Amino acid sequence: MMTQHDTKALIDGAKAVLDANWMGASTKPAPRLYPHQWSWDAAFIAIGYARYDQARAESELRTLFEAQWSNGLVPQIVFNPTASGYFPGPDAWGLRDDPRIPAGKLTSGIVQPPVHATAALHVYRHATDEPRARAFLTDLYPKLRAWHDYLYRERDPGREGLVFVRHPWESGMDNSPLWDAALARINPAPDEIPPYERKDTGHVDPADRPLKADYDRYYYLMVLFQRLGYDEARIAQECPYLIQDVLFNSLLCRGDRDLAEIALLLGDDPAPLAERAEATAAAINAKLWDEAAGLYLDYDLANAERIPAAVAGGFSPLFAGVPDGARAERLYALLNSPAFARLDESVYPVPTYSRQAPDYSPNRYWRGPIWINLNWLIYHGLRDYGRHDYAARVRGAVIDLVAHQGYYEYFNPENGRGHGTDSFSWTAALLIDLLADL
Ligand code: 2M8
Numbered sequence: 001m002m003t004q005h006d007t008k009a010l011i012d013g014a015k016a017v018l019d020a021n022w023m024g025a026s027t028k029p030a031p032r033l034y035p036h037q038w039s040w041d042a043a044f045i046a047i048g049y050a051r052y053d054q055a056r057a058e059s060e061l062r063t064l065f066e067a068q069w070s071n072g073l074v075p076q077i078v079f080n081p082t083a084s085g086y087f088p089g090p091d092a093w094g095l096r097d098d099p100r101i102p103a104g105k106l107t108s109g110i111v112q113p114p115v116h117a118t119a120a121l122h123v124y125r126h127a128t129d130e131p132r133a134r135a136f137l138t139d140l141y142p143k144l145r146a147w148h149d150y151l152y153r154e155r156d157p158g159r160e161g162l163v164f165v166r167h168p169w170e171s172g173m174d175n176s177p178l179w180d181a182a183l184a185r186i187n188p189a190p191d192e193i194p195p196y197e198r199k200d201t202g203h204v205d206p207a208d209r210p211l212k213a214d215y216d217r218y219y220y221l222m223v224l225f226q227r228l229g230y231d232e233a234r235i236a237q238e239c240p241y242l243i244q245d246v247l248f249n250s251l252l253c254r255g256d257r258d259l260a261e262i263a264l265l266l267g268d269d270p271a272p273l274a275e276r277a278e279a280t281a282a283a284i285n286a287k288l289w290d291e292a293a294g295l296y297l298d299y300d301l302a303n304a305e306r307i308p309a310a311v312a313g314g315f316s317p318l319f320a321g322v323p324d325g326a327r328a329e330r331l332y333a334l335l336n337s338p339a340f341a342r343l344d345e346s347v348y349p350v351p352t353y354s355r356q357a358p359d360y361s362p363n364r365y366w367r368g369p370i371w372i373n374l375n376w377l378i379y380h381g382l383r384d385y386g387r388h389d390y391a392a393r394v395r396g397a398v399i400d401l402v403a404h405q406g407y408y409e410y411f412n413p414e415n416g417r418g419h420g421t422d423s424f425s426w427t428a429a430l431l432i433d434l435l436a437d438l
Helices: 007-021 039-049 054-066 116-125 130-154 177-184 212-227 232-238 246-265 271-288 312-320 325-335 372-384 388-405 425-436
Strands: none
Touching: 007 039, 007 388, 007 425, 039 054, 039 116, 039 372, 039 425, 054 116, 054 130, 116 130, 116 246, 130 232, 130 246, 130 271, 212 232, 246 271, 246 312, 271 312, 312 325, 312 372, 372 388, 372 425, 388 425
16 A cells, blocks of 8 residues: 655655765665675666766766776676675686776676666656766767677577576576576586685675575686686587576667667667667567466576576566567566565565465565565556556555665565665665656
């Protein structure tokens, strides 16, 4: 049920979270757990700043793209050299002084979902100073194109219109049940990974975080990339974890559409970008739709099989205009069911994983909890499809949840309680955006 809130207090609280996490040119996701700049966080954070601080919104994305590699890769993390307390830090990636990385920058060697074109267009649309926003778009446009070009060139060896992720962290949904079978096939011998010390479990409740077995495999893949010199062709040949993820590809497809819109605004030809979006939409429909499940499912490329886990990312093609009317109806039906969110009644927002799955875990990170960014994407998808009743429910449920619990990283779908770190930037930023979206 929608309740009355003091909207001003909620917005002030959200701005205070972002102020405290502001590092001078970009924003860390959280005060202690995540002390650097993260790629898709930066996009969501810019979407919130767009509503009240154009300069910060622009700076957030500009700073991220200052660390873009020469091949177009936009790194998952841009390290703050003065911060410590996060593992894996810059040295674990073996990329210091790598010629592909702009001088003076320290980054990881993987990516995160491409929400950046969408964020840049959002910043432009909500700007108070149009000439300045146009200059921002003009600067960013070639970088965004290089980023999408990198993904299609290096992550789609079969030229299917679908790109793969090569590490669970690239998906943004680190320990999702989506990866269980693929990761179970990786069994590093003790001497294949150097000793390491996690820091995350010192900042938040270990019961909310991934397991040691997960981290061993995350680290194994990092060591593999270093051994292969971050050569994408060799990685595509040898990496045991290569997944065509629904969420990542849907965000890419929407990003292509938004990039086409930016091209149009800047007087460039939008046609090639729009065509690429259509090709990816068609490929998502052809390969990732599962008729029996009534949901889009991931595909494990390294093992040539579909992944049967029903996760919230399966609804994200709505955000990219991918499903036709009949498929959209199937998605609404599953969304509005005990497995997900009961949007007829709506108590809490959409959880990350089906509440009916035997291994659903309401407190553990990406294996059940409610995340605000996924709900923001689902809200927009429903709205774009004209399903305004459900869209309003999702929006209202997110606002209620954060108003009652605070700006947490994620929330238990059974009792609403906040988990992970508090003062989490994208929760605050997206709340600001949702409140402004009347
Ligand atoms: C989480 O991931 C990082 C690794 O990238 C971690 O667990 O250390 C995820 O929730 C990811 O989606 C997010 O971008 C990041 C920072 O908020 O934290």
